[in-house]
Amino acid sequence: MSLRHIYNNIMKRFLIFLVFSALVLTACSSADPAPASTAPDTAVASEEMDISTEVQAITLGKPLKILTFGDSLTEGFGVQQSEAYPAQLQTKLLENGHNVAVINAGISGETTTAGLARVDWLLQNNPDIVIVETGGNDSLRGVDLAVTQANLDEIVRKFSESGAVVIVAGMQTIQNLGPEYTAEFAALYPAVAEKHNALLIPFFLDGVAADPALNQADFIHPTAEGYAVIVDRIYPIVEQAIGQAGG
Numbered sequence: 001m002s003l004r005h006i007y008n009n010i011m012k013r014f015l016i017f018l019v020f021s022a023l024v025l026t027a028c029s030s031a032d033p034a035p036a037s038t039a040p041d042t043a044v045a046s047e048e049m050d051i052s053t054e055v056q057a058i059t060l061g062k063p064l065k066i067l068t069f070g071d072s073l074t075e076g077f078g079v080q081q082s083e084a085y086p087a088q089l090q091t092k093l094l095e096n097g098h099n100v101a102v103i104n105a106g107i108s109g110e111t112t113t114a115g116l117a118r119v120d121w122l123l124q125n126n127p128d129i130v131i132v133e134t135g136g137n138d139s140l141r142g143v144d145l146a147v148t149q150a151n152l153d154e155i156v157r158k159f160s161e162s163g164a165v166v167i168v169a170g171m172q173t174i175q176n177l178g179p180e181y182t183a184e185f186a187a188l189y190p191a192v193a194e195k196h197n198a199l200l201i202p203f204f205l206d207g208v209a210a211d212p213a214l215n216q217a218d219f220i221h222p223t224a225e226g227y228a229v230i231v232d233r234i235y236p237i238v239e240q241a242i243g244q245a246g247g
Helices: 003-030 044-059 087-095 111-118 119-125 136-140 145-161 178-196 224-244
Strands: 062-072 101-108 129-133 165-169 199-200
Touching: 003 044, 003 101, 062 087, 062 119, 062 224, 087 224, 111 119, 111 145, 119 145, 129 145, 136 145, 145 165, 145 178, 165 178, 165 224, 178 199, 199 224
Parallel strands: 062 101, 062 129, 129 165, 165 199
Antiparallel strands: none
């Protein structure tokens, strides 16, 4: 059968359908009109939904930006991004009614020198709050404490002068570097925080360090459960920062 013959058959059937449809429509128009529908107008409902969404967005306003700056402890080495502390912190804040967006700006292996080099670039995010967690890799590499302190001081100064509320996350180091070094290293963080009127987390890994159940096999990086403990412990300080930032 040729294509033309098939085409002609289709057109004939289509014309018959049109004639039948016209007859049905004529008969329906002569009958009693159907009662007005009691179903909601979907167009109106959709429009009301759009207005509600817009009102909600206006009410909430722009979210506060919380920049989490740091090394592998911030990035979430060895766990899923959703399990790292920035993601868990955002979840907890949102669940408690805070309109925030938490940015994970952690880079594994980073020292304070490398971190300082990218502060200006990170400030393009215009953060309202910055959590500074850095310096652990300096101690593991035996970086001079004066260098670490100078870098940390400059990092906090730059973030503070941008108008952001800064939280300094205190760190400690391994004991085999000697009691003098470990004591001086731990003292860097409260000193820098006080100088720049920043908030302080006394020890970022408090409640997690040295607990095999909350650390990965390397005994340095927390598990997802370990990060949950960190978030619970730093949460009051983060809420304090949100209050200072006007959130």
